[in-house]
Amino acid sequence: MEPLSPLDAAFLEIEDADPAVVLAIASVAVAEGPAPSQRELVAEFTARLPLIPRYRQKIHRVPLDLGTPSWVDDPDFDPVRQFHRVAVPGPGDEAGLCELVGMLMAQRLDRDRPLWECWVIEGLAGGRWAILSKVHHCLADGVSGNTLHEVFFREQDRPPPPLRPAEPSPGRMPLLAAALRDMVAGPLTTLRAAFGALTKPRALAGRVTEASQGLEALMRAVIPVSPSSLSGPIGRMRRYELAHASLPKVVAIAKAFDVTVNDVVLAAITAAYRELLLSRGEEPAADSVRTLVPVSVRREVEIGRMNNQVSLMLPLLPVDIADPALRLVTVHRRLAELKGHREAEAGVAVTTSARYGPYAPLAWTIRAAARLPHRNVVSVATNVPGPRHTLSILGREVTDLYPYVPIAMRLRTGVAVLTYRDRMSFGITADAATAPEPGLMAAAIERDLTTLSRTARTKKKKTVVPKRNSSH
Template sequence: MRRLSPLDALFLQRDAPESPRHIASLVLLQPGERPLDYDTLLQLISERLDLVPRYRQVPRPVPGALGLPVWVDDEDFDVSLHVRRSALPRPGTMQALHDLVGRLIARRLDHDRALWELYLIEGLEGGLTALLFKAHQALVDGSHTVDLAQVLLEDSADVRELPHQEWAPRGTPSAVSLALASIRDQVVHPGTILSNSAFRAERLLSRIPMPRPDPARIGALDAPLSRHRRFATASASLDDLRRVRDEHGGTVNDVLLAAIAGALRGWLLTRAEPVSASTSFRAMVPMSVRLKGAEDDSLPTSLGSRVRGHLLSLPVGETNAVVRLHQVSYALKAHRETGDAVAAQTLADLPGFATSTFHAVGARVAENEASRGYQLVVTNVPGPQEPVFMGGQQLHQVYPAIPLTGRRPLAIGITTYQGRAYFGIVADREAVPDVDVLAQCVDEAVEELVETTSPRRRAPRGRKRPEKGGAR
């Protein structure tokens, strides 16, 4: 029986209809020799859950809030309640998929069941199959539990056979035993008293109704959250991003963030929002770092200990795309020169690496630093550049979906995989009804940067150069 960390307990406490605290990931699979059907997926998940036992557990509160909640086995666990099947109406367009994903990520997870869901979405045009993973922020911490997608990834279309044994839940401890265990922990470890006090204070504050803001003062990225979400995607060629990097300096990450700044600028202009030379948005950008004393870039078991929140001012008011890039690159230069930055290729080459786990850790870090007053979260995780597989099907595209919290109606996640950067854009349905316009502005901002490179660096349109390594 393991107790939740103070941060995980706060994630559960802050989970609300307007701000469900789960991380999501949309994966598109190419059709293989044998389509991935629901029964096959259900069997595969059942076998892999042995590797992530917490996916069969639920958080149980301690009576009287005498201590932090504990993880206990779900005596009524039924995998079919978590692995669900859905389909798109013909012709199964990406827009229809975006609409469905927006509805699914808006739904809170049931706290009386294990805190995850997986949707098999069929009927997508081109014969593609989609998988939507949802896992609560209290569940995936990168240390004791990784994202379910991580244990499903394979290096080939051959599905590994893993040893499997029938699972039987351990009995749920009684309320009295939970209370006594909490009291004993506080006697043995007095430091837990502070954590428990903070948790109880958070519970009390969450019951106080917050005043509704003046609608006249609501900015483009400052608005109360509704119970509904929109989702949109964009993508860019890594070759294009590298050409911009080679022409103007910096890193591919700098180019991506400069493109987001340009996209926000274009989006604001389509809304007739005021944009001046000083207009900027504060973005929380979780970044991987090397621990002091580490001899190499190999990551320890706890991914959370290797991610730090970096506050970046996106120069939205700057009219020149190259100057925007230089400003972003200069702002991040200090992080690189400290020697703490971890190379993107190192992350992409991690054995069994799933980008969704790092996005989950990044979102946790961002939420833990909400007091720093940022306006949106941008996570960027480099993935493998060689094909990977799930359930015998080759992974074709992958889009992260970062949760919305506070008064921040927009979040952007980026995953690089097999020669492309995939943007997953989550927005509040009421505050940002035109999220598809923002996605289009991302495409245009990347193109604007590519057009600043010399002709000899540009690849002919319609041709794709082979990938060599990950984004840097």
């Protein structure tokens, strides 16, 4: 038995607050054919399950929300029930795959079973097939999700250990007793930490200064953005689409403009939101789009842990700027300012402090906030570096890897970015009921990157100094 962190548990509470929300993340691995049989695939995955103990555990809630939910072994776990099979209708193109992914991701995972499932998708063009790996966000973030790629889509150096027997369920009363102990111990732990900090006044002063700067930056996000169609109630169905880019070209753009790859990614997403607003006859104002950008705070030694270790930044995207180059430079400057203000560090401080308080008020607050209308943040944009090496499953090479990010809390769109080998994929999730423009954002992202790449090559040519002919 292991309690969830308040951050992990928050994803459950947000989902519980809105029946239209499904807080599962996913990746779509497209592989060369032919597709293996269901028996082959289940056997291959089952052999590797001991490497991911969380995959055989389910959620056990504490009565009256007196403590955070806990992970417990599922005594009835049967890996066969976690695998499903479906086919894309002809002609098996990318549009058909995206439509199917949107339908599958609109369905909630069963809370009475481990919170993951795999869908084998057959019928793709060229004899290919795919695996949709669907995981609840309370179990993993983008970085820990990459661990799953390494476990299930890569040859192992040694055979995995045998699957250990399931531990018996702790029952409701032991969980309740543990929660009551934690409620008593929490304030004492906080006091011990406070006294420990007082013995190091210089370090304490530095942390207080950083936290206050970051909290000031986070408080600016309380200011509502301009009204737009980007936020509001969402329905149960999802639309999913893809944009593609060459990773070396994106890196070349970043070098030419002296910015980061993440800056280039966010600038392209900004272009998509600008075009979306214009297509709807809405003014892309300077304060129209504030986006939630997750920031990993995972230490190197924690890479393999299945949980969420993220903070956030909340930049305003410059959708009011028409020029792609100027838009990129503005994105870079705004992100640099937020990093300088320690906004991500303040987010860590907030989530860390939540560990020491009673869980019930936190859970009730999260559910209430998820139901209330707001216009502080209108989108989510996440960028996760994926494997640079080739993945495979049962001898079939994985040719493409696509990401999926869920939407919730009145955010009608979200964009996830994942790199694989020398490719970059943008997975765009939208509320199907309020996003009638299929392909618009994906095309805008690709168009913006093409323009920036052309500008970057021009800049590079201008910086080359021609050699003088030497005379002897």
